[in-house]
Amino acid sequence: xxxxxxxxxxxxxxxxxxxxxxxxxxxxxxxxxxxxxxxxxxxxxxxxxxxxxxxxxxxxxxxxxxxxxxxxxxxxxxxxxxxxxxxxxxxxxxxxxxxxxxxxxxxxxxxxxxxxxxxxxxxxxxxxxxxxxxxxxxxxxxxxxxxxxxxxxxxxxxxxxxxxxxxxxxxxxxxxxxxxxxxxxxxxxxxxxxxxxxxxxxxxxxxxxxxxxxxxxxxxxxxxxxxxxxxxxxxxxxxxxxxxxxxxxxxxxxxxxxxxxxxxxxxxxxxxxxxxxxxxxxxxxxxxxxxxxxxxxxxxxxxxxxxxxxxxxxxxxxxxxxxxxxxxxxxxxxxxxxxxxxxxxxx
Amino acid sequence: xxxxxxxxxxxxxxxxxxxxxxxxxxxxxxxxxxxxxxxxxxxxxxxxxxxxxxxxxxxxxxxxxxxxxxxxxxxxxxxxxxxxxxxxxxxxxxxxxxxxxxxxxxxxxxxxxxxxxxxxxxxxxxxxxxxxxxxxxxxxxxxxxxxxxxxxxxxxxxxxxxxxxxxxxxxxxxxxxxxxxxxxxxxxxxxxxxxxxxxxxxxxxxxxxxxxxxxxxxxxxxxxxxxxxxxxxxxxxxxxxxxxxxxxxxxxxxxxxxxxxxxxxxxxxxxxxxxxxxxxxxxxxxxxxxxxxxxxxxxxxxxxxxxxxxxxxxxxxxxxxxxxxxxx
Numbered sequence: 001x002x003x004x005x006x007x008x009x010x011x012x013x014x015x016x017x018x019x020x021x022x023x024x025x026x027x028x029x030x031x032x033x034x035x036x037x038x039x040x041x042x043x044x045x046x047x048x049x050x051x052x053x054x055x056x057x058x059x060x061x062x063x064x065x066x067x068x069x070x071x072x073x074x075x076x077x078x079x080x081x082x083x084x085x086x087x088x089x090x091x092x093x094x095x096x097x098x099x100x101x102x103x104x105x106x107x108x109x110x111x112x113x114x115x116x117x118x119x120x121x122x123x124x125x126x127x128x129x130x131x132x133x134x135x136x137x138x139x140x141x142x143x144x145x146x147x148x149x150x151x152x153x154x155x156x157x158x159x160x161x162x163x164x165x166x167x168x169x170x171x172x173x174x175x176x177x178x179x180x181x182x183x184x185x186x187x188x189x190x191x192x193x194x195x196x197x198x199x200x201x202x203x204x205x206x207x208x209x210x211x212x213x214x215x216x217x218x219x220x221x222x223x224x225x226x227x228x229x230x231x232x233x234x235x236x237x238x239x240x241x242x243x244x245x246x247x248x249x250x251x252x253x254x255x256x257x258x259x260x261x262x263x264x265x266x267x268x269x270x271x272x273x274x275x276x277x278x279x280x281x282x283x284x285x286x287x288x289x290x291x292x293x294x295x296x297x298x299x300x301x302x303x304x305x306x307x308x309x310x311x312x313x314x315x316x317x318x319x320x321x322x323x324x325x326x327x328x329x330x331x332x333x334x335x336x337x338x339x340x341x342x343x344x345x346x347x
Numbered sequence: 348x349x350x351x352x353x354x355x356x357x358x359x360x361x362x363x364x365x366x367x368x369x370x371x372x373x374x375x376x377x378x379x380x381x382x383x384x385x386x387x388x389x390x391x392x393x394x395x396x397x398x399x400x401x402x403x404x405x406x407x408x409x410x411x412x413x414x415x416x417x418x419x420x421x422x423x424x425x426x427x428x429x430x431x432x433x434x435x436x437x438x439x440x441x442x443x444x445x446x447x448x449x450x451x452x453x454x455x456x457x458x459x460x461x462x463x464x465x466x467x468x469x470x471x472x473x474x475x476x477x478x479x480x481x482x483x484x485x486x487x488x489x490x491x492x493x494x495x496x497x498x499x500x501x502x503x504x505x506x507x508x509x510x511x512x513x514x515x516x517x518x519x520x521x522x523x524x525x526x527x528x529x530x531x532x533x534x535x536x537x538x539x540x541x542x543x544x545x546x547x548x549x550x551x552x553x554x555x556x557x558x559x560x561x562x563x564x565x566x567x568x569x570x571x572x573x574x575x576x577x578x579x580x581x582x583x584x585x586x587x588x589x590x591x592x593x594x595x596x597x598x599x600x601x602x603x604x605x606x607x608x609x610x611x612x613x614x615x616x617x618x619x620x621x622x623x624x625x626x627x628x629x630x631x632x633x634x635x636x637x638x639x640x641x642x643x644x645x646x647x648x649x650x651x652x653x654x655x656x657x658x659x660x661x662x663x664x665x666x667x668x669x670x671x672x673x674x675x
Contacts, residue, residue, distance in 0.1 A: 046533040047504070152623035153392075182391040183560050183604035184597075184639075187619025194615065209533055215608045216617040239608050253538035255567035256590075256607045264538045 004203045005058060005090065005171045006034035009067035009309065012050075012057045015273070025273045027053040029227030030067075033312040035171060038201045040193065041312075042218035042235070044208055044250075048269040050227040055173050055207045060086055072170075088118050091164035095176035097156035101148040107132070108144040111163045118167060131166035134199070135159070136192050154185035161192065165200075172196075175207045190217050211250060215239055222312045223247045226280045227272055229310045233317025243319035245287040278303045279322060287323060298322040351421030353554040354380040354403070354440075354522055359415040361398040361407065361578075370627050372398040374578035375415070377654075380554040382521065385545075387565030387586060388558045389601060390575035391624050396558050397445075399575075400526045403556070404436055419522065437464045441515035443508075445527035450511060451499040458495030461485070461514050468518045484513040488543055505536035512543065522554040523547070529564065541568055562598075563605045566590030574598040577625050577635035580654060584661030594663040596640050634666065642667060 012028040027050040035041045045051045056062045058069055060076055060083045069076040076086060094100045101110055111128045114120075120127070132140035135158040148156055157177065164172055174193070178186040194217055196202045206218060214221045214235055221239065222232040223246065231244035242248045249263040265284045270276070276283050282302045285293070293299040307320040361373035373395040380386045390396045402413045405424055417424040419439055427435065444450045452460055461481040465472055472480075482492035488509040490502075499507055508528060515523050525544065529537040545568055548555050559565050565572045569586040574597065582595040593599040600620040606613035622639040625631060631638050637647035646666050657663040 046535055154623055182624060183562070184391060184600055184620035185623065187604050187617040188621065189619070190617035191619055194617070211534070211608060212606045215606050216613060217615060236614070250534055251608065253534055254608065255541075255561075255563040256605070262538060262542075264542055265535050266539075269533075 002037040003034045003070070003313075004037050004039075004072060005205065006070040007031050007054065007058060007067065008070060010054070010057060010064050010069065011066040012053050012062050012064050023273045025271075026227050026275060027272050028057060028064075029272070029275065030309045031224075031227075031229055031312075032309055033222055033229060033232070034314070035203045035205050036314050037170070037203055038197055039220065039314070040197055040204045040206065040218045041220045041222065042206045042208055042214035043222050043224060044211055044214055045224035046209060046269045048272070049224045050272065051207050051224050052175060054224070055092075055175055055205065058205065059090060059092055059173055084118070088114075088167045089169050090171045090173065091167060091169040093157075093160055093164055093172055093174040093177050096180045097153065097160045098148065098180075100160050101156060103148050105147075106144065107137075107146050107148075107151075107159050110148075110159055111166050114163055114167045120167065127166055128162075131162040132159075134165050134196065135162035136188075137162065152185070153181050154188060157181060157185075157189055158192070161189075161196075165196070169202070171203045171205065173205045173207070176209070177206065178213065179208070179210065187216075193217055211239060211254065220312070220314070222310075223250070226269060226275055228280060228320065229312050230281065230321070231319040232310055232312030237317050243317070243324050244281075244321050245285050245323070246281050247319070249286060278305055279307055279320070281321075287321075293323060296323055351418060352379055353382050353384075353420060354378070354556070355416070355418040356399070356403065357416040357418070359399060359402055359413065359417060361395065361402050361411055361413045363408075364410045364412070367628060371630075372411075372578055372627055373402065373413075376575070376578075376580055378556075378573060378580075380522065380556055382554050383548060383552040384571070385548055385555045385557060385569040385586075387569035387572035388556065388575060389560065389562045389565050389572055389598075391560055391601075393624050393627065394575040395578040395627075396575050397526055400442060400524050400556065400558055403524055404440055404442060405432060406442070434468070437520065438468050438518040439520055440522040440524065441518070441520045443511045443515045443523065443525040443528050445530055451507060453499050455498070456495065457485070457497050457499065457502070457510050461495070461510070461517055464514065464517045481513070481517070484516055485510070487516070488513045489539070503536075505532055505539060508532060508536075508540055509543065512540070512547075516547070520553070522556070524556045524558070526558045527560070528557070530559070530561075537564070544568065561605060562590055562601045566602075574601060577630055578627060579635075579664065581636065581665070582657070582661070582663040583654065584657075584663075588661065594657045594661065594668060595665050596642050597636050598663070634664070 010028055010031045014025040031054055043051050057064055063078055108128055111131055112124055115124055115127060129140040132143055137143045137158050178189050193204055218235045221235045222229045225246050231238055231247045242251055249265050252263045263286045279302045282288050287293050288302050293302050301322045310318045310320045356376060356378040359373055359376045363370040363372055376399055388396045401407045403417050407413060413425055458481055462477045465477040465480060482495060485492045485494060490506050490509050529540050547553055557569055566586045572586045572589045573580045573583040576597050582598040590602050593602050603618035620639055625635055633648045633650050634652050637643040652664045652666050654662045654664045655668055657668045
């Protein structure tokens with residue numbers, strides 16, 4: 001099996017013990033997601049939906065309450081030695097390259113830092129030069145002595161990507177990699193991610209709120225809402241004929257949406273410490289509000305019956321919606337209700 | 348002379364004096380907005396679009412020099428005395444800045460911040476009446492009026508942006524300038540805010556100048572769109588046409604940067620533009636876009652091109668368009 005990185009029944013939360021009295025925040029509330037070798041997966045959703053927490057958990061920066069992160073089929077260990085080894089294989093690229101780079105370090109130092117931390121053997125200069133040219137900064141030697149302020153936004157993001165590539169990772173997790181870049185530079189950085197996949201067989205998980213980005217580069221798309229993946233499948237399918245009312249609404253409000261009446265949901269993503277019962281989307285669901293669910297005879301279930309976790313793996317297209325009993329949702333994993341299952345595992 | 352337009356910007360130039368020499372941020376921009384009209388200004392960071400917005404209300408930092416004319420209902424803002432300028436700000440035209448997180452005062456309630464311009468600008472309006480109006484404004488932008496007592500940190504990003512819009516509406520201006528009002532917001536909240544702005548233009552007959560780097564958003568909301576590059580407008584025309592079939596190579600690249608979902612041409616094929624936006628301190632000779640332009644010819648290196656008619660109701664600054672020079 002070519003699965004490189006996976007979240008299995010992952011639950012990540014905050015509070016509980018320290019926030020006595022207040023309900024715990026269930027930021028990631030049961031997620032199954034896998035990224036195969038050479039695959040680009042986009043994880044989309046609004047702010048507060050838990051997508052960044054999921055990415056952090058996949059990087060080993062948050063410990064799950066329940067479930068596990070698997071890399072090359074092996075569950076992630078949380079000893080500092082295991083985490084250090086893991087972080088060589090799975091690298092992070094952040095949104096804002098200006099914040100990610102130390103202004104007093106040259107490009108060379110920024111890229112070589114990872115090599116030094118991990119005591120990677122071999123000629124340092126060669127490895128830095130190779131990473132820079134892979135990231136499209138050629139000739140690499142010309143950039144060695146430059147400082148971040150001497151570079152444009154796009155070049156800075158390339159330096160950050162080179163810093164990730166220098167360790168030969170097999171997965172890159174990119175959190176909004178282009179949202180702070182200029183529109184014309186955006187396409188160039190996305191093209192770079194595509195070419196790295198083609199040249200190195202790199203797997204990429206892109207966390208974004210931008211569905212256009214998913215259309216541009218992702219093989220698969222997972223849409224997240226309030227801690228859960230509500231729809232996942234091949235990008236063409238999910239964006240072409242969305243099966244979940246939430247995906248449909250997100251698509252309909254895009255300015256260039258082709259002849260779709262915009263469905264503007266009121267309010268914002270609700271508080272993950274008070275996840276609604278039944279389908280977690282039901283208070284904002286246009287299909288329920290417009291009576292579509294009622295006519296289909298599922299309105300009662302929308303309000304009262306929780307949905308199973310969507311398995312976001314290759315070759316599947318599923319949506320967690322009572323209107324879609326045909327959506328390929330596996331019936332085996334059903335949500336465990338009650339708080340007991342969500343308490344932190346470790347004391 | 349007929350009744351003056353709501354806003355006419357004529358040959359606006361903004362130069363920042365810096366330690367490294369003069370920095371020409373805006374190099375001769377013409378714009379027109381009438382009541383009930385929406386004009387979009389598109390462009391990337393450093394193209395001068397925020398300088399244009401600030402110059403309209405003379406909000407440029409010290410050390411910046413603006414020349415040309417900014418006619419607000421026929422009156423030149425750049426030539427006004429301080430008293431007149433203070434009266435015009437808020438009540439004739441108001442700005443909604445980008446980044447509502449930083450533009451609101453964190454230690455004052457929302458209510459105090461909306462009431463302040465009303466009390467300062469409208470003599471004879473008492474504190475109670477001003478507060479009542481502020482409550483009405485909040486409701487109008489879709490924020491419950493009990494939020495008047497809230498502090499900015501208690502609101503979500505979308506609500507803060509709505510509060511900024513309510514503040515801009517406080518003294519019933521005829522013109523609103525919104526500088527990247529939705530940039531930091533999610534798609535759904537962005538749709539809510541754009542819907543709100545669209546409704547205000549329709550119902551109150553406001554003029555709106557919407558500034559954004561996202562040409563798709565502008566094409567959707569605006570009657571007309573001007574695309575700026577290196578301190579100049581390089582293409583101007585009806586919003587939707589400009590997005591779907593731009594004439595200027597830069598406008599075309601900007602339109603392609605945000606893909607149309609469902610379009611097979613952009614599937615697994617992001618469209619970028621090689622190179623970076625130019626440094627205003629050292630602009631390329633000739634057409635400033637030529638180093639990044641796929642259609643550049645020898646003439647582009649030497650010949651500076653001004654806007655010229657490209658089609659009925661449209662103009663663009665590119666040597667490949669038409670042959671007759673522009674006659675403004």
